Amino acid sequence: MSRIFWCLFFTAWPILGIVVSVISPQMNWGFPDNRESATPLGERIDDLFYLILCIVTIAFIGTMVVLAYVLWKASKNEDEKGWFSHGSHNLEVIWTIVPAGILLFIALYQMDVWAIYRVRDYDLKQQNSPRLNNLVAEVIARQFEWRIRYPAPGTVFKSKKQIDDWLAKPQAGDLYTVNHLHVPLNKETLIYLKSGDVQHSFFVPEMRVKQDAIPGQNIDIWFTVNRAGDFDLTCAELCGWGHYKMRGRVTAIEDFSGFLQKLKAEQDFDGISKSAGEIAATGQTQEVTR
Amino acid sequence: MSTQNPADAVQVNSDGTVAQHADHHGHPELTFLQKYIFSTDHKVIGVQFLLTTLLMLLVGGSLALGVRWQLAWPWQSMPFFGQRFAAEGGQISPEFYTMLFTMHATVMIFLVIIPVLAGAFGNFLIPLMIGADDMAFPRLNMLSYWFMWPAIICFGMSMHFGGGPAGGWTSYPLLTALPEAAPGSGVAQTFWLLAVTFIGVSSMMGSVNYLTTIINMRAPGMTLFRMPLTIWGMFITAILQAFALPVLTAAGFMLVFDRGLAGLSGDIHTCFFTPSEIVVNNAAPTVGGGQPLLWQHLFWFYSHPAVYIMLLPAMGMVSDMLATMCRKPIFGYKPMAYSMAAIAGLGFIVWGHHMYTSGMNPALGMTFMTSTIMIALPSAIKTFNxxxxxxxxxxxxxxxxxxCIAFVSLFVVGGLSGLFMAAVPVDIYIHDTYFIVAHFHYVLFGATLFGVFGAIFFWFPKMFGRMMNERLGKLHFFLTFLGANGAFFPMHMLGVAGMPRRYADPYIHPYLEHLMPMNQFMTVSAIVMGLAQLLLIGNWIYSIFWGPKVGRNPWNANGLEWVAPSPPPHGNFEEVPTVYRGPYEYSSPLVEGRDFLPQTEVLAPSASADTDDDH
Amino acid sequence: MSIRRHLLPYLVLVLMVAGCADQSAKFSSDRRIEELESASTDAANNLTTTLLEHFGTPNRLVSWSALPIDYGTVSGTVLSASGDQLRLSLETKPPAGLANVAVVFGENNPGPRLAVSYDSDSRMLTLAPGTKSDTLPPPGTRVRLIGHRLQQGRQSFMQHCMHCHGVAGDGFGPTARYIRNHKFNPMPRDFRRGLFKFTSTKDGIYASRDDLKRTVKLGLSGTYMPSFLLLSDAELDAVVEYVRFLAIRGETERRLLAHFQPLIDAKTPQDRQPLEQELNGAGFTEAFNDAVSLVAENWQAAEESDNVVLPTVARVPDGFESRKKGRDLFIGTKINCAKCHGPRGRGNGSFLNEIQENPETKKKYSEPGLFDNWENKVSPRDLTAGIYRGGRRPLDLFRRVTTGVKGTPMPGFAALKEEDRWHIVNYILSIPIAGVFPEKKHDHPDGDDHKADKPAPAPTKSTKGSGSPSKDK
Structure with missing residues (x-):
């Protein structure tokens, strides 16, 4: 009796696991908002995720079926002795080579996306490269907030050197916000990530973007957001007791330069120059007259 | 193979009692202190390690329940812990939470998993399984146990200073390098590093001992390929530890020096990990041109192999137990041994997969991805075998x-989920989310700890001469298995939903709000699992005193340890055993009427052809 | 005074159950209460019970119309009162915190009740039986539900703020002690003085709701106070209201303790006896009423638009001339910013080497340097860092120059001409970018660095550290 129970037990839990996994998108236990990534690269990451998920599921079901089968057979073995076998050379070869092939395929198949995400040289070193002006902002992670600095509206970067200088020192006309990063929609975007104190990690789940901020380094992050809207920004590297407090937001907007102009008007506000409604529109600071 | 047993040990009569045996060696009568506390007997040390680690398992488990409580019912008063540790307003404070998960990981890794495998079972089993009368260096062995206590004391101290260590078990600088960076980065962190160093020294003494013992002290006839897979696991683990651990110890000292000569003076310090011009909490800007990533490289150069240190011995023990319980030779003995070696070898060149998003040279990501994905291969081979x-x-x-079956079936989950994070692009998303937490809990709890539970039940008769209670054991298994899966399986979903690790209150982020019920379910499962461990403790205590007595070989197993009396006396064997075959000759057609063939048994010349070396 | 007349018209108990951690949680009290207790148990009891009666505990807050606090009120009409349950039709959509509120029938029949269910389609709220055996009103009675905002504020405060600012807002929450691991790291604000550093209000006036909201929203750059920008507006308002509640409670407590100070100071029982009678009886009631009305008035005044600092002259165009004038004022003897901020703006002026005097107690500090009203050592801002705690808008800096940083040795210079204040603002804003010495650009004679309308220059290599940005386009 207990033999049947335990055989069923070891068969039932993988089935339960798979059922839970299958229903999880319906239960909203999947990717944030149950939606595709907001960046094209993120969509490719999702595809790779699902590819691995398929392979893994097949492997899981396979091993679990075999486990259930051998358990069942072994448990009702009526012979006097077990099967006296030290193994099979052929089987060993098969189950070495087949997984090796699959694994190698997985490894090689991933390379491309990684290359686009991090390795590819975005010809920033070239003078007057158009990509130089994909620079949108510098994000400084500190305990426990995101401080953001945009170059002055209309700034044109002509060389990597200029970008480096901009990163090294505040410049006239720079615009500052906190916790809320705006990026242009449908446009290749470069942000530089810095750390103000300890290590942090810039994580936007809906965009499938994650990059650690290392003290003492400027790290470039490239992405293109192709869905307008707000995306949660979180910290994914332990940065102290308030690690969980680093709630930020990334917003992709069509009219990015318009946003910068508004931000500029707000930041240059001297108590007299602008009307209240005009400035409140950015949502950055509501109160104006006070 | 030669043996270092004293020649006279061979001549000891097989009916000699323990005392006679000891007398024969010229030992004086041992006092209680010498016999049970400061013992140099590997078996006593093994049991000491086992008791200590089980105690620490309870400590680590309680810390985990604290973490789970906060995740399920954030900022609400904890039962039991609540009154003791609550800060103002009945809530725990965030830095207390940071301390909880840091110390949970630390205790579980450094004080439970590593010592229970290498320290407890390594010590108890190695001499018995290879037919030696003790370890090569008994006194060093004793020292390796007693070096655990300074570590435990230092960890305890660190929890009481400044809110407890707050850097996570990975202790990434600058959080841990600058005392101003976090509540626990002061004295607590120094004590933590000190404790890790003590544990490192303890492990190092152990691994040197195991290596020497396994290489030099095998019984006559015990060739390398007649060793049980447990010994292979211990052997490879010892190699891993001996080569990887110095790196962590060195890194630990570098960090201690970075912190200002062990906290004695903040003004005199090195800058291995500290870059210049960093202002933390309005402290003076840092000087020096260090590189925080260096710590990650050094740390993971040890801690990735450490993952296999935490797994290989369990794999070996499960192989032995499965063969015995299935009454069958292990399937593919040599592939099993070779794949363990392959895991160990590859294990040294995969550390970078912890750092895909860290900002190291991206080209390294590709290299580490390939080696990491390939390390799944030997693991797969082992599973198939x-x-x-x-x-x-x-x-x-x-x-x-x-x-053991739970080990196999949960190891499959842990291994397969590893593929996701081995792949760099997917890991960009998965990294530092609960998916990672799910993965390593499936490997470390799902696999290793179930292996350890099995091993406790399997070798308990050898340790104490009595069986453990089956009914309680099965109940313990059942509840633990359900609890573990209930607590750890949903973590995969949390990870895919993007819930980062180490958040005291994830629900302030709108995209995580809906995950609270799932977290509550997980916490309830974890509590069930935690309570189930009381059954293990109860069973243990009950069985030591009232379990049914057994003879030498209750499982009808083949290994050398089953030739010795239960419990084995000082010196283990009445006479030096001679080994004629491998340990897995179950159901051999060479013998009639029984399905096991001990390694020491002499068969009629016609039948005693070496079967194991030819398969 | 109008406030005096409104004092204590009714008391409303607001029970907090939802999301609470520990029912026994208390507002931690001032350490001097213990001293008072050893001097006179009656006085200490009098003080604590009065506070408890009027402010409650974190889980049982008391709302009170005498205070200028918006507790959050929703009106409704009784639909039916069957058994002990009360069903109401609400006039407006109830906010988040409406789990457990006080219900007021007519003008004075308060009783705390728990909301059992709410149907958002019909706006129908069902309330559980109250703790008091109040008579249930007939259907059609107008009802007010009071306290949801304060309750929501308390919840948010306990989730986001309490770790540093403490349950009672004393700036010494569980995590606060670690924040002080470096002497110049500012401590979390202690609300109990009604004193907040960065406000838009004039010297001597408390912080307005908008000031507090702005601080919570944007954080204080360069300190441990992070930005809570993404909290919802309702949540922000609620937190601000709760902070004001805590500040008023704390200040009342402080003022009552000051009332009892002679008793604490009294050495012998003989000295105490007459004091105890004098301070504990009618004197205490009067002191309490005075304290409450004074505090209430102060907080109300902060909301008045007359008390806001606003320039009447627009910002003087930024440029060499203006910066030069600013620099001259900065190092000049008249206001002498350099005395504290240092001639190079690094926050290391010579004044820091002198021993200062506590303006309240008139006692000398034991070590040289500057201290704020909370007796924390503070350092003048390093103006080269480009970090502006109170905000980086010209208006923010204008306000700093005008009123100073409240509670710190940074004084206001309201007497200075507005143009001059703008010159200083322009100069200070230019320091991190162009260096501490204003420089005339050779290619642009008037040194026009202010790029209000034109696109800003492409950043280029910084010249020898002190030059203004070059503008090779």
């Missing part, structure tokens, strides 16, 4: 078997 071992066997569903 375990299935092959069960295949055609004559299985008995006792507690040992159940725990």
């Amino acid at each position: 375990w299935l092959g071992t069960i295949w055609g066997g004559k299985i008995r569903f006792n507690t040992v078997t159940l725990n």
Whole structure:
């Protein structure tokens, strides 16, 4: 009796696991908002995720079926002795080579996306490269907030050197916000990530973007957001007791330069120059007259 | 193979009692202190390690329940802990939470998993399984146990200073390098580093001892390929530890120096990990041109192999137990041994997969991805061979078997989920989310700890001469298995939903709000699992005193340890055993009427052809 | 005074159950209460019970119309009162915190009740039986539900703020002690003085709701106070209201303790006896009423638009001339910013080497340097860092120059001409970018660095550290 129970037990839990996994998108236990990534690269990451998920599921079901089968057979073995076998050379070869092939395929198949995400040289070193002006902002992670600095509206970067200088020192006309990063929609975007104190990690789940901020380094992050809207920004590297407090937001907007102009008007506000409604529109600071 | 047993030990009569045996060696009568506390006997040390680690398992488990409580019912008063540790307003404070998960990981890794495998079972089993009378360096062995206590004391101290260590078990600088960076980065962190160093020294003494013992002290006839897979696991683990641990110790000292000569003076310090011009909490800007990533490289150069240190011995023990319980030779003995070696070898060149998003040179990501994905191969081979071992066997569903099958079936989950994070692009998303937490809990709890539970039940008769209670054992297994899966399986979903690790209150982020009910379910499962461990403790205590007495070989197993009396006396064997074959000759057609053939048994010349070396 | 007349017209108990951690949680009290207790148990009891009666505990807050606090009120009409349950039709959509509120029938029949269910389609709220055996009103009675905002504020405060600012807002929450691991790291604000550093209000006036909201929203750059920008507006308002509640409670407590100070100071029982009688009886009631009305008035005044600092002259165009004038004022003897901020703006002026005097107690500090009203050592801002705690808008800096940083040795210079204040603002804003010495650009004679309308220059290599940005386009 207990033999049947335990055989069923070891068969039932993988089935339960798979059922839970299958229903999880319906239960909203999947990717944030149950939606595709907001960046094209993120969509490719999702595809790779699902590819691995398929392979893994097949492997899981396979091993679990075999486990259930051998358990069942072994448990009702009526012979006097077990099967006296030290193994099979052929089987060993098969189950070495087949997984090796699959694994190698997985490894090689991933390379491309990684290359686009991090390795590819975005010809920033070239003078007057158009990509130089994909620079949108510098994000400084500190305990426990995101401080953001945009170059002055209309700034044109002509060389990597200029970008480096901009990163090294505040410049006239720079615009500052906190916790809320705006990026242009449908446009290749470069942000530089810095750390103000300890290590942090810039994580936007809906965009499938994650990059650690290392003290003492400027790290470039490239992405293109192709869905307008707000995306949660979180910290994914332990940065102290308030690690969980680093709630930020990334917003992709069509009219990015318009946003910068508004931000500029707000930041240059001297108590007299602008009307209240005009400035409140950015949502950055509501109160104006006070 | 030669043996270092004293020549006279061979001549000891097989009916000699323990005392006679000891007398024969010229030992004086041992006092209680010498015999049970400061003992140099590997078995006593093994049991000491086992008791200590089980105690620490309870400590680590309680810390985990604290973490789970906060995740399920954030900022609400904890039962039991609540009154003791609550800060103002009945809530725990965030830095207390940071301390909880840091110390949970630290205790579980450094004080439970590593010492229970290498320290407890390594010590107890190595001499018995290879037919030696003790370890090569008994006194060093004793020292390796007693070096655990300064570590435990230092960890305890660190929890009481400045809110407890707050850097996570990975202790990434600058959080841990600058005392101003976090509540626990002051004295607590120094004590933490000190404790890790003590544990490192303890492990190092152990691994040197195991290596020497396994290489030099095998019984006559015990060739390398007649060793049980447990010994292979211990052997490879010892190699891993001996080569990887110095790096962590060195890194630990570098960090201690970075912190200002062990906290004695903040003004005199090195800058291995500290870059210049960093202002933390309005402290003076840092000087020096260090690189925080260096720590990650050094740390993971140890801590990735450490993952295999935490797994390989369990794999070996499960192989032995499965073969015994299925009454069948292990399927593919040599591939099993070779794949363990392959895991160990590859284990040294995969550390970078912890750092895909860290900002190291991206080209390294590709290299590490390939090696990491390939390390799944030996793991897969081992899994298939375990299935092959069960295949055609004559299985008995006792507690040992159940725990071993759980090991295999949960290791599959842990191994397969590893593929996601081995792939760099997917890991960009998965990294530092609960998916990672799910993965390593499936490997470390799902696999290793079930292996350890099995091993406790399997070798308990050898340790104490009595069986453990089956009924309680099965109940413990059942509840633990359900609890573990209930607590750890949903973590995969949390990870895919993007819930980062180490958040005291994830629900302030709108995209995580809906995950609270799932977290509550997980916490309830974890509590069930935690309570189930009381059954293990109860069973243990009950069985030591009232369990049914057994003879030398209750499982009808083949290994050398079953030739010795239960419990084995000082010196283990009445006479030096001679080994004629491998340890897995179950159901051999060479013998009639029984399905096991001990390694020491002499068969008629016609039948005693070396079977194991030819397969 | 109008406030005096409104004092204590009714008391409303607001029970907090939802999301609470520990029912026994208390507002931690001032350490001097213990001293008072050893001097006179009656006085200490009098003080604590009065506070408890009027402010409650974190889980049982008391709302009170005498205070200028918006507790959050929703009106409704009784639909039916069956058994002990009360069903109401609400006039407006109830906010988040409406789990457990006080219900007021007519003008004075308060009783705390728990909301059992709410149907958002019909706006129908069902309330559980109250703790008091109040008579249930007939259907059609107008009802007010009071306290949801304060309750929501308390919840948010306990989730986001309490770790540093403490349950009672004393700036010494569980995590606060670690924040002080470096002497110049500012401590979390202690609300109990009604004193907040960065406000838009004039010297001597408390912080307005908008000031507090702005601080919570944007954080204080360069300190441990992070930005809570993404909290919802309702949540922000609620937190601000709760902070004001805590500040008023704390200040009342402080003022009552000051009332009892002679008793604490009294050495012998003989000295105490007459004091105890004098301070504990009618004197205490009067002191309490005075304290409450004074505090209430102060907080109300902060909301008045007359008390806001606003320039009447627009910002003087930024440029060499203006910066030069600013620099001259900065190092000049008249206001002498350099005395504290240092001639190079690094926050290391010579004044820091002198021993200062506590303006309240008139006692000398034991070590040289500057201290704020909370007796924390503070350092003048390093103006080269480009970090502006109170905000980086010209208006923010204008306000700093005008009123100073409240509670710190940074004084206001309201007497200075507005143009001059703008010159200083322009100069200070230019320091991190162009260096501490204003420089005339050779290619642009008037040194026009202010790029209000034109696109800003492409950043280029910084010249020898002190030059203004070059503008090679």
